[in-house]
Amino acid sequence: MFGEQVGGGSGFNPGPSCADLVLLQNTGPAGDYVQLIARQDTGSAVSTAGNPFMSVRWVAPVSGVSGLAVPVNAAWPVPPAYVTSSFLNSSIRDAIRYLTYPPVFRGYYQGSGNTLASTTWPAGAAVPLDTANGAGSSSGGSSLDPYAGWNAAGNYWQAPVAGVYSVYVQAALAATASAYQLGAGFAVNGTTQWLRSSFQPASTSPRAQLAMRKVRLSAGDQVQARGFQNSGSALSLVGSGTNPCYAKMIIIWEAA
Amino acid sequence: MSLQPPEVPVFTAGSDPLPADFNRWVQAPFAALTGKVVFRAAKTNAQSLSSGYNTVAFNSIIEDPYGGWSSVANAWVPPAAWNGTYVVKVGVWCAALSGGRLLSVIGLNGSTLYQLNGAWTNGSLPNGACGEAPVQLIGGQDQVSGIAWVSAASSVSTTTGQQCTMEITWDGN
Numbered sequence: 001m002f003g004e005q006v007g008g009g010s011g012f013n014p015g016p017s018c019a020d021l022v023l024l025q026n027t028g029p030a031g032d033y034v035q036l037i038a039r040q041d042t043g044s045a046v047s048t049a050g051n052p053f054m055s056v057r058w059v060a061p062v063s064g065v066s067g068l069a070v071p072v073n074a075a076w077p078v079p080p081a082y083v084t085s086s087f088l089n090s091s092i093r094d095a096i097r098y099l100t101y102p103p104v105f106r107g108y109y110q111g112s113g114n115t116l117a118s119t120t121w122p123a124g125a126a127v128p129l130d131t132a133n134g135a136g137s138s139s140g141g142s143s144l145d146p147y148a149g150w151n152a153a154g155n156y157w158q159a160p161v162a163g164v165y166s167v168y169v170q171a172a173l174a175a176t177a178s179a180y181q182l183g184a185g186f187a188v189n190g191t192t193q194w195l196r197s198s199f200q201p202a203s204t205s206p207r208a209q210l211a212m213r214k215v216r217l218s219a220g221d222q223v224q225a226r227g228f229q230n231s232g233s234a235l236s237l238v239g240s241g242t243n244p245c246y247a248k249m250i251i252i253w254e255a256a
Numbered sequence: 257m258s259l260q261p262p263e264v265p266v267f268t269a270g271s272d273p274l275p276a277d278f279n280r281w282v283q284a285p286f287a288a289l290t291g292k293v294v295f296r297a298a299k300t301n302a303q304s305l306s307s308g309y310n311t312v313a314f315n316s317i318i319e320d321p322y323g324g325w326s327s328v329a330n331a332w333v334p335p336a337a338w339n340g341t342y343v344v345k346v347g348v349w350c351a352a353l354s355g356g357r358l359l360s361v362i363g364l365n366g367s368t369l370y371q372l373n374g375a376w377t378n379g380s381l382p383n384g385a386c387g388e389a390p391v392q393l394i395g396g397q398d399q400v401s402g403i404a405w406v407s408a409a410s411s412v413s414t415t416t417g418q419q420c421t422m423e424i425t426w427d428g429n
Contacts, residue, residue, distance in 0.1 A: 006374075006376070010376040012356070012357035012407060014374055014376070015372070015374025015385075016373070017386075017387045019388070051371070055389060055390045070290065071290045073286045073290060074283070075279055076278035076282065078275045099286075099289050099290065166345075166425075181381050183384070185417070191417070192417050193417050194417055194418050196385065197375070197418075198358075198375030198376050198377065199375075199377060199378040199383070200376075201376075211386060212345055212347075212388055213423065214345055214423035216296070216318075230381075254343075255290070255425055
């Protein structure tokens with residue numbers, strides 16, 4: 001899975017980022033493993049600069065119980081009230097279920113026919129995600145949405161519960177002979193927050209930018225991936241069917 | 257808000273627990289794991305950026321229930337006892353800057369810790385870079401800051417939707 005793909009030649013070191021939500025389910029010596037890979041196509045070796053780093057964190061199990069409310073963590077009953085199975089199930093069982101399997105989402109663009117219009121900053125446009133309701137796969141490139149928040153018609157993910165969420169959006173565009181500015185961000189209920197924008201020289205390979213931010217959402221808030229480019233003409237969005245550097249959106253519930 | 261770090265309960269045979277004990281053993285740890293520690297801030301007013309590293313003086317503290325932000329040090333300190341791994345996201349924006357570079361950086365205790373993400377800057381549009389990293393922090397002690405590195409003098413963008421941001425959440429012991 002590819003993260004950012006940026007142009008070089010500026011005289012400064014590029015510093016691309018990569019983030020993804022990956023299903024790892026094969027353990028043991030022959031099991032799944034994760035590596036950080038850097039790709040460059042200058043034609044000759046290039047030294048790394050700074051301190052490349054990789055971090056991995058467990059987010060949720062392979063499967064679980066979804067559709068739960070955020071735990072309210074009620075106080076323990078005080079006599080003459082008594083502890084019921086209902087209280088224990090809601091306060092302990094469902095709390096564990098929710099916290100180990102919170103709302104997460106991974107949707108991506110698989111197709112090849114959509115474009116991102118050239119606009120005047122900071123307009124931008126929605127990045128369509130045509131694959132957003134799958135069950136996940138350790139082979140990568142799969143979608144995940146156990147709380148069923150994706151709305152295909154509106155091209156947005158609707159938060160099932162309130163809380164602080166981490167949102168990641170990658171906008172990926174096909175190569176173009178024009179230099180342009182590429183931006184990535186997301187809109188909450190129609191209001192766009194840009195997190196990433198940088199100059200891209202003319203290229204013969206796709207370009208991608210990765211935006212990320214933690215936001216507080218109310219239940220029902222709509223999150224949509226957004227991209228920006230000003231090359232002067234529409235550019236094709238890169239889908240997973242044509243290139244590993246493709247558009248996607250990842251959302252993870254973090255805290256109440 | 258006064259959540260304490262989650263405590264792993266020990267159930268002792270022969271004890272005669274009261275509701276308050278169960279609140280400490282069950283309610284409080286789950287409340288801590290649900291609520292966690294969260295900090296979010298944005299930069300909505302002007303700030304000049306010198307060539308090199310610039311600590312962002314976040315002025316709009318969106319949420320900081322434990323009062324960890326210091327507008328003097330321009331840094332956030334996790335609440336006492338909440339040691340652990342925090343996921344820190346830093347997004348920085350600079351005004352139009354022709355042919356330069358912008359970097360988002362996490363600062364820890366006055367030093368740069370992680371260079372997260374770089375942008376080749378444009379001379380006619382604002383430029384943004386963002387990234388995240390897990391950071392081990394000692395509660396009540398370590399200071400985390402958001403830093404913008406620019407290759408030449410510039411200023412932060414103050415336009416809504418294109419502002420410097422920093423968010424931090426506790427992720428575990």
